[in-house]
Amino acid sequence: MLTVKQIPVLNDNYIYLIVDEKTQTSACVDPAISEPVIETLEKENLSLDFILNTHHHFDHVGANIELKKKYSCKIIGNEKDSKRIPGIDIKLNEGDFFDIGKSKCKIFDVSGHTKGHIAFYFMEENLIFCGDTLFSFGCGRLFEGSPAQMVQSLLKIRSLPDHTKVYCAHEYTLNNANFALSLDPFNEKLKKKVTEIESKRSRNIPTIPCNLGDEKNFNPFLMFDNKDYLKRIGLNDLNDEESFKIIREMKDNF
Numbered sequence: 001m002l003t004v005k006q007i008p009v010l011n012d013n014y015i016y017l018i019v020d021e022k023t024q025t026s027a028c029v030d031p032a033i034s035e036p037v038i039e040t041l042e043k044e045n046l047s048l049d050f051i052l053n054t055h056h057h058f059d060h061v062g063a064n065i066e067l068k069k070k071y072s073c074k075i076i077g078n079e080k081d082s083k084r085i086p087g088i089d090i091k092l093n094e095g096d097f098f099d100i101g102k103s104k105c106k107i108f109d110v111s112g113h114t115k116g117h118i119a120f121y122f123m124e125e126n127l128i129f130c131g132d133t134l135f136s137f138g139c140g141r142l143f144e145g146s147p148a149q150m151v152q153s154l155l156k157i158r159s160l161p162d163h164t165k166v167y168c169a170h171e172y173t174l175n176n177a178n179f180a181l182s183l184d185p186f187n188e189k190l191k192k193k194v195t196e197i198e199s200k201r202s203r204n205i206p207t208i209p210c211n212l213g214d215e216k217n218f219n220p221f222l223m224f225d226n227k228d229y230l231k232r233i234g235l236n237d238l239n240d241e242e243s244f245k246i247i248r249e250m251k252d253n254f
């Protein structure tokens with residue numbers, strides 16, 4: 001069994017501390033800063049065995065070296081991005097497996113936001129750490145990759161079961177959901193979702209992890225091939241990449 005502790009840091013980042021309960025093996029996903037991680041580890045009486053990095057951005061790898069010095073933990077990242085992941089020890093690729101104690105995760109290459117972005121999918125527990133690829137009601141900006149690449153990456157995540165829990169790296173949900181509603185303003189189910197999110201955020205409750213089934217129904221960036229949806233939001237006769245690209249551009253200007 002894997003437990004996940006969610007640590008909100010900076011403006012809107014989440015760091016995750018995951019623990020394989022059987023073996024007490026621990027890993028930290030995308031440590032932006034070190035102090036809250038150290039605090040949580042000390043409170044839980046744990047050491048740190050691994051750091052899992054989804055991509056090279058500073059708000060995901062900022063504490064790599066400091067935590068490695070303190071705990072001698074091994075740093076795991078994408079082989080293709082090994083020059084940009086500080087202190088990387090274990091280099092993984094699409095389709096590789098890695099064990100955190102008895103919990104097995106599979107690596108997906110989900111490039112688009114950056115060129116070397118990966119996600120960690122824990123199959124048995126059905127949860128995915130996807131960094132800045134898929135957000136609740138949104139997706140990462142395309143800093144390095146192409147729309148076609150991001151579409152392929154999002155399809156990999158979308159192919160997972162509906163009950164998959166999505167642990168993305170930012171709390172952007174309310175802004176994303178308002179964007180989704182601006183595209184599809186008469187969608188009553190979506191309106192209800194936005195109200196629920198507003199209520200949670202007004203009480204400072206995280207909206208993450210989110211449920212992949214909901215994302216499949218409401219996230220504009222997973223509906224680039226849904227003809228009914230595209231018609232509703234005024235996009236016709238475009239291929240998947242073109243639809244995705246336009247929705248991404250609209251969000252960039254929202």
Ligand SMILES: [Zn+2]
Nearest residue numbers: 055057113132
């Ligand atoms: Zn990023």
